[in-house]
Amino acid sequence: MTDSKYFTTTKKGEIFELKAELNSDKKEKKKEAVKKVIASMTVGKDVSALFPDVVNCMQTDNLELKKLVYLYLMNYAKSQPDMAIMAVNTFVKDCEDPNPLIRALAVRTMGCIRVDKITEYLCEPLRKCLKDEDPYVRKTAAVCVAKLHDINAQLVEDQGFLDTLKDLISDSNPMVVANAVAALSEIAESHPNSNLLDLNPQTINKLLTALNECTEWGQIFILDCLANYTPRDDRESQSICERVTPRLSHANSAVVLSAVKVLMKFMEMLPKDLDYYGTLLKKLAPPLVTLLSAEPELQYVALRNINLIVQRRPEILKHEMKVFFVKYNDPIYVKLEKLDIMIRLASQANIAQVLAELKEYATEVDVDFVRKAVRAIGRCAIKVEQSAERCVSTLLDLIQTKVNYVVQEAIVVIKDIFRKYPNKYESVIATLCENLDSLDEPEARAAMIWIVGEYAERIDNADELLESFLEGFHDESTQVQLQLLTAIVKLFLKKPTETQELVQQVLSLATQDSDNPDLRDRGYIYWRLLSTDPVAAKEVVLAEKPLISEETDLIEPTLLEELICHIGTLASVYHKPPSAFVEGSRGVQHKRLPATANSPDASSAAAVADAPPAVIPSQGDLLGDLLNLDLTPTTTGPTPAVSTGIQMGAMDLLGGGLDSLTMIDSVWVQVWVPAMKAKGLEISGTFARRAGVIQMEMTLSNKAMSVMTDFAIQFNRNSFGLAPAGPLQVLIPLSPNQSIEVTLPLNTVGPVMKMDPLSNLQVAVKNNIDVFYFSCQYPISILFVEDGKMERQVFLATWKDIPNENESQFQIKDCHLNAASSKLQGSNIFTIAKRTVDGQDMLYQSMKLSNGIWVLAELRVQAGNPNYTVTCLLWVQNT
């Protein structure tokens, strides 16, 4: 009497038979028929032809039959949209059924029918259900909004369902809150900037309350949502942490990991000297350890996340090394992850234990695992200097086993150990050379050749060894060929007398007989070096190499920060930012950790990196001018700065006088009109932008013998239409040897004419004595308006749209990160995004000029290099 009987009908005309049964008068027969239909559907048979007959069975009081029909509808409505309309009436009726179970079921099913025509009819019942008295219905309706949004986003927005959904966050029932949060989070994924989940302390409080009472799944949604919040201060962050910590003891590992994410993120804000900070660190270790005793799949995800946590805060798990020891029956993917973490946790204190374990692993059966274990021993040697000797002897023991892949792997890591501790373990070379013949993998061969070349002077038969490799030169992979070339050149430089023939042979092989451009080029370089200046060749080829770094495979810090914010997600499993791989996450917001309470400016320093001042004197075009001048304002300084020299001075200033420069107001006043030229009137001044108003700040000094009165000012046409917004306010007569400071507000509605240089301003000042003309330059930054922050998407789209001719590139020399960062913001240059490519930080900035021209800039910063590259794009908005 089991359901398997539904699969057994293989007679001809099955569909026909079912059709007859579906139309039968007997209820029982009908139900059996629907069951058969569903069974066929689940195994992928096409029963869509029965659509009208099944829909006819829908109007029934029998709950099971109704559910079965609903199941069928969900599967096939898409292929028969016209027929599906027939079902709408029943749905609408069911949405008003006195039984909340049926109401919920109806609204749930309607949402699953992905047919546009039906969604229109869904709106009214859904609106009612969202306000239903029964929380079970409300909670189902909340999810239905997300479904509808997936089908027709515009409709959801037009109907105002999003607002209703937001209201549900304050619902009295915790399950409704959790589902509303889940639905909003899903919708927000497709609208990254819509600010749907507007988190403020009140909503956070509601979420935290609901957290205690809702189901485990609801807790996951709420915790993931909490992780997006940025607390205002360390106290708020502590109180959230306190309320989240009980979740660490939850039986559901997903809840635990989401709680860990929230804590890891908010912990950043806590001062490190706080007692609570220490307590929290202690509380984090046990749940993470517990995750490792769960099923292997859970372990795998947990281990990938622990890998991140260990990099960010090694102190949490530093005493827990033993739980990462590999069990013999762990699946291979768990074993490999555990090895990785063991290396990260290895320290002087536990290295003996770790090495003993690794040695065991190196004798296991699985090849991948053994390789990684051998490699791990090498990494231990590089990481913990005290253990290097032990590691090397362990590796030698392993080489003695003569197991082919173990030997090869060991040789590759010994090469790295040589690079870290040069001239220390060369005694082992002899042993390595014994195994020369067994090496068949390119990486191992290349490593061995490197060792021979590097220590050619200590290996008596180095030339013979290398010669033996040379015989099969063309059969080797590129890696080995390149290495062989270099090694023989090294050998030649060390023992020139005996190896001349060999080096000529390899050079001709590399340059004449090879198709590989890399190999040929390297060959030619060596050849020319050797033939023109052997001394220089020696200096180049045998130069002292930098030591390799201690930690390998570390995730780059900005990425790590982002990944910490994504603990528990796919991003954390792949160790890639979500934008890099998740489809449909258009413009995912890059999350970053909040700044520590101790250093309030840390975030701004991190977000805004550096100033773009660029100096290319000969840039004639608009863009060049813009940028040229851009420099001056950011340093607020030398207005007459047109010549490169002064600008370079400004650069020095940027580098040196950090503190004073961080204040935009530290005015550097110029003398515009000396007293000699204006019959005793001296005018000095500067420009500034204060609270959105451009101001010209002048000091008028009377150096003449007579009183001056009747001051007035006028501007010539200029590039940006600057004009005085009012008359010059000098009300009292200016007595001899007296000075007066005047602030003249400016607007940008005056007549426009392109000036050269662009920021040139011709001014006429009149008094009772005469009219004086002078020209001055204003910093372009006074024209940057406050709303120059471009949306990320817009920025991205615009960046691509701007034609190449609007692009210009500059080098800035000797810039220092921190000095310029606050200055940039003060000047209305907004940093839109930051990303890191190949160790270069790229900062994207936007600014908008008062006349509506946008400037988009990309700033490349190479760590440790004070020279930056700026690429600027100009964009005129079509309005």
Next chain:
Amino acid sequence: MIHSLFLVNASGDIFLEKHWKSVVSRSVCDYFFEAQERATEPENVPPVISTPHHYLISVLRHRIYFVAVIQSEVPPLFVIEFLHRVVDTFQDYFGVCTEAAIKDNVVVVYELLEEMLDNGFPLATESNILKELIKPPTILRTMVNTITGSTNVGEQLPTGQLSVVPWRRTGVKYTNNEAYFDVVEEIDAIIDKSGSTITAEIQGVIDACVKLTGMPDLTLSFMNPRLLDDVSFHPCVRFKRWEAERILSFIPPDGNFRLLSYHVSSQNLVAIPVYVKHNITFREGSSQGRFDLTLGPKQTMGKAVEAVLVSSQLPRGVLNANLNPSQGTYTFDPVTKLLTWDVGKINPQKLPSLKGTMSLQAGASKPDENPTINIQLKIQQMAISGLKVNRLDMYGEKYKPFKGIKYMTKAGKSVSSYLFEFLFI
């Protein structure tokens, strides 16, 4: 959220699919099959696989792969936990979770999956609630249904789903009120060949079977609660009370559930219940090896060690073993080289031993792998960590329930030791 679910059997056939959003073509599983082919062992298939448009998250249970398809960023643990819940539910409903059982009850399976997830969001995963919505199939019910025409589907709104205690259904009635608790500890340890412990940890759970009328409020206290510093609770446990007083206070779900699981890892608290003495030698040149293994109990507080099963993967070079057990039986599979010795109960007065010779391949070289031995065992009436329940009280109801507590210790996935040492004299 979770888009679709495919169930794949050991031979790589998809025998059930369920879609909660739009239909995802079966061909997406090809990526899974590729990974399955690459894996040497069935359990080595990576749990998260990326494909150009989807992500596949899979678990392997009862030789069935449960493959979930997701399209957007979803916490993978969430998916894995949910899949485990699906497996548990099937097992709960059908007794076993096998391909045959699922095929036999395909309609119930479909209904269950429909109730458990809505648009990819978990809906009802508590077995108490599910059983109210969809009655589990029993032979009796199937008969009654066929005769009376009634169905498996409940007519009621699952009342528990909205109360403050969503895990308990209302209106529970029993004639015999009983509450049983099983304290089960599994010990995992790795011991090196000299007999010193490399790692040892105890994974403990308290499983409960509570059949009490009404809304009982239970408290459970321990003699030594300090042992429990790393615990995870069933949602019914009031965490505040535990933090303050170290007392478990809860309104239990109806029926079977896991009250808490805990983890004891500090070395000094974990006692290994048995020791192994071994002496295994090979002589160079001779094709004979001596094998001598003795087991003995230690630190078991006078409780007997039962159901002891020793297994070991001998090196490839071993052709056959001719051994003599003092008790129990042993088998040696010359193909897989797996030696298993079913010891049974350890008698402290007469320690069980396994002695004899092994024959080696002629001229076999030194074995390059380090074999391990793996021990399974059981100790009744004792929790190896020493955890003891102090008392169990019930409030909120008037009747007097019958209470019972049972202790048990088992060997976990691995009590193993690297103990073979091959001497070449």
